[in-house]
Amino acid sequence: MKDRFDYGLNPEKLGAVSSYLCDPATAHAEFLLVKSQYQAETGRAAEQGALCYQIRQAFPEGEVTAEQANKIGYETAMRWTKGKYQFFVCTHIDKGHIHNHIYFNSTAADRSRKFRNFIGSTFALRRLSDRVCLEHSLSVVERPKLHSKGKYQHYGQWLGGERQPPFKEQIRWAIDTALAERPADLVDFLRRVEAAGAQVVHGRGGAISFRVPGQDRATRLRASTLGDGYGLEDVQAVIDGKAPLRKAPKERPRPAPRRVDLVIDIQERMRQGKGPAYERWAKVYNLKQMAAALQFLMERGLTDYDALEAQTSGAVEHAHALAGELQATEAQLTKTNQLMGAVVDYAKTRPVFDGYKAARYSKKYLAEHGAELATYRAAKASMSDILDGAKLPKMDALKKSRRELADKKKALYTEYREAQREMRELVAVKGNVDHLLGLTGRENKAQER
Structure with missing residues (x-):
C-alpha cells in the first residue's frame, strides 16, 4: 500500500490532494491500524482479500482545474463509500489530462464490515462518476460499451475522431x-x-x-x-537511405464540434420564494434531478423529444395493459380457488343432505345437522354462480388450472413491476425535460394518472 500511495503522492505529479478520516502521508499505517482493530474485535482475518481499492477518474484536457477535479473526486469517493471508509484523493497534472487517483480502505472505519467488490461494480461506479460530473456541468464518456475487435478504445476513438488524437x-x-x-x-x-x-x-x-x-x-x-x-x-x-522511405500518412483527423442536446440553463427556470436557504437547496436538488434525467437520456439514446414522448406513452400503455391482464388473471385465480373450495364443501356435505332428504326433511335432523346443511346450500349456490350453466370440471383439471394461473400471475407480477419501474422512470424524466423546456402545460392525462 505504501508503494502505491507514494506513487499517488509523488510531488512531481501532484496538483491537489484531499482526504477523509486519514492523513495521506500516513494513510498506509492508518489503514492497517483499522484492520488490526477489526481483526481484534471480530476475530476475522482483516488481511484476506484486497487491502484497499483504487479508483481512477480522468477529465478531458482543459475542462477542469486541479482543485475542481480534486473536489469532484472527493465527492465521488464520499458518495461511493457513503462516508464509512477512509479515503484520500490525489489529483495528477503530469499528463495532458488531469486525473484523480482515489484510494479507499477495504475495512470500514467503524470496524463493522469490509468492502467486497461485487458484480457490476464497474458499471455502478461509472454511473455514479457520470452523475457527479453531470451535476457539475462536465462532460462524460458517451457510448462506453463500444469497442473494436474485442478491445476497448480510448475516448477519441469512441467518438469517431471527435477529439484530437493523443x-x-x-x-x-x-x-x-x-x-x-x-x-x-x-x-x-x-x-x-x-x-x-x-x-x-x-x-x-x-x-x-x-x-x-x-x-x-x-x-x-x-x-x-x-x-x-x-x-x-x-x-x-x-x-541516409539505409531504411525504407516512409509512406505519406493520411490527413490528420480534425476534431468535430461536440453536439449538445436538451441542455438549457436550469437556473433561469428556478423561481423559489421561500427564502435563500430553501432556494439554494432547491437549486441543488433540481440540478441533481436534471443530471439524472440527462444521464438516463444519454444511456437510452433519447436525444429527440418526439422519441422520448413516444417511448413514454408506449411505456405507460404497456404498464396499464399488464395491470389489466394481471387483474384479470387474479380474478380468474380467485374464481378457481372459490370453485375448488365449493366443490370440496359440496362433496363433504352431500351425504348429510342425502340423509336429510331420506329423513323426509325432518326438523329433528335439521336441528342436529343445521351447520352442515347450511354449508351444503352455500357450496351449491357458489358452484351455480361460478359455473353459470357450464359443466363442472374434474378436480384434477381444477388443480392444473390453478397451478397454471398461479405461475402466470407470478410471471406477470415480475413483468409488471419492471414495466411500472420503466414507466415511472420515463414519466419522471419526461416531466423534468418538460420543465426544462417550459412545456409544463402539456401534461398527458394518462401519464399524470
Whole structure:
C-alpha cells in the first residue's frame, strides 16, 4: 500500500490532494491500524482479500482545474463509500489530462464490515462518476460499451475522431510526414517536422524532443517513448537511405464540434420564494434531478423529444395493459380457488343432505345437522354462480388450472413491476425535460394518472 500511495503522492505529479478520516502521508499505517482493530474485535482475518481499492477518474484536457477535479473526486469517493471508509484523493497534472487517483480502505472505519467488490461494480461506479460530473456541468464518456475487435478504445476513438488524437500519435504523424518528403539531412528533417505542426525542443547533450499544441511537457525522440521505428537512429537510417522511405500518412483527423442536446440553463427556470436557504437547496436538488434525467437520456439514446414522448406513452400503455391482464388473471385465480373450495364443501356435505332428504326433511335432523346443511346450500349456490350453466370440471383439471394461473400471475407480477419501474422512470424524466423546456402545460392525462 505504501508503494502505491507514494506513487499517488509523488510531488512531481501532484496538483491537489484531499482526504477523509486519514492523513495521506500516513494513510498506509492508518489503514492497517483499522484492520488490526477489526481483526481484534471480530476475530476475522482483516488481511484476506484486497487491502484497499483504487479508483481512477480522468477529465478531458482543459475542462477542469486541479482543485475542481480534486473536489469532484472527493465527492465521488464520499458518495461511493457513503462516508464509512477512509479515503484520500490525489489529483495528477503530469499528463495532458488531469486525473484523480482515489484510494479507499477495504475495512470500514467503524470496524463493522469490509468492502467486497461485487458484480457490476464497474458499471455502478461509472454511473455514479457520470452523475457527479453531470451535476457539475462536465462532460462524460458517451457510448462506453463500444469497442473494436474485442478491445476497448480510448475516448477519441469512441467518438469517431471527435477529439484530437493523443500527443504521441500527433508527433508520430508529423515524423512520418517529414520522412515521406525525403529530407536531405537531420536539420532539414526537423524543419519539416515543425512545418507539420510539432515544435522542436533541443535539450542538454543534443537531446531532441517534440511538443504539439496543447502539450505541456515535450516528448523525447526515442523508440522507448514514441515506439519502434521512431528513435533517432531509425530517423537517421531513413535519411541516409539505409531504411525504407516512409509512406505519406493520411490527413490528420480534425476534431468535430461536440453536439449538445436538451441542455438549457436550469437556473433561469428556478423561481423559489421561500427564502435563500430553501432556494439554494432547491437549486441543488433540481440540478441533481436534471443530471439524472440527462444521464438516463444519454444511456437510452433519447436525444429527440418526439422519441422520448413516444417511448413514454408506449411505456405507460404497456404498464396499464399488464395491470389489466394481471387483474384479470387474479380474478380468474380467485374464481378457481372459490370453485375448488365449493366443490370440496359440496362433496363433504352431500351425504348429510342425502340423509336429510331420506329423513323426509325432518326438523329433528335439521336441528342436529343445521351447520352442515347450511354449508351444503352455500357450496351449491357458489358452484351455480361460478359455473353459470357450464359443466363442472374434474378436480384434477381444477388443480392444473390453478397451478397454471398461479405461475402466470407470478410471471406477470415480475413483468409488471419492471414495466411500472420503466414507466415511472420515463414519466419522471419526461416531466423534468418538460420543465426544462417550459412545456409544463402539456401534461398527458394518462401519464399524470
